[in-house]
Amino acid sequence: MAAAAHVHHGIDYIEFTVTDMAKAKAFYGAAFGWTFNEYGPSYAGIRRENGEAGGLRLDAKVATGGPLVILFSDDLEKSVRSVTEAGGTITKPPFSFPGGRRFQFKDPSGNELAVWSLK
Numbered sequence: 001m002a003a004a005a006h007v008h009h010g011i012d013y014i015e016f017t018v019t020d021m022a023k024a025k026a027f028y029g030a031a032f033g034w035t036f037n038e039y040g041p042s043y044a045g046i047r048r049e050n051g052e053a054g055g056l057r058l059d060a061k062v063a064t065g066g067p068l069v070i071l072f073s074d075d076l077e078k079s080v081r082s083v084t085e086a087g088g089t090i091t092k093p094p095f096s097f098p099g100g101r102r103f104q105f106k107d108p109s110g111n112e113l114a115v116w117s118l119k
Helices: 021-032 076-085
Strands: 011-018 036-038 043-048 051-058 068-072 089-097 100-106 112-117
Touching: 011 021, 021 043, 021 051, 076 089, 076 100, 076 112
Parallel strands: 011 051, 068 112
Antiparallel strands: 011 068, 036 043, 043 051, 089 100, 100 112
C-alpha cells in the first residue's frame, strides 16, 4: 500500500477503545465493511485505501471521553509548544513508537487528544 498523505494538524487517526476485540471487529466489519490489520490480541488497525484510518484498542472498560483523536504534525516540538501556549495540558510527553513519535494533551475543557509525527 502507498503511504497515506498527512495534513499538518489535520485529524489523522482515531482509536476506539473496545472491551471485546472479536465482537468489535465483527460489528464494524458487518456495519461498515471495515477490514483490519492485526497487531496482536490487543490492537487492530482500521484499513483504508492508503494506510490506516484508525484502530481498535482493547481495554477492560471504555472510559468517558470516547475515542482518542490523533492529529498529524510536521513538527512535533512546535506542536507541543503551541498546545501549551494555547492553554492545553500535556498528559503524556513526546514518546517514540513504531513509525514515529507522539504526545497527548487535554484541551481546556478536558478532552484528551494526541498529536503524532513521523520523526
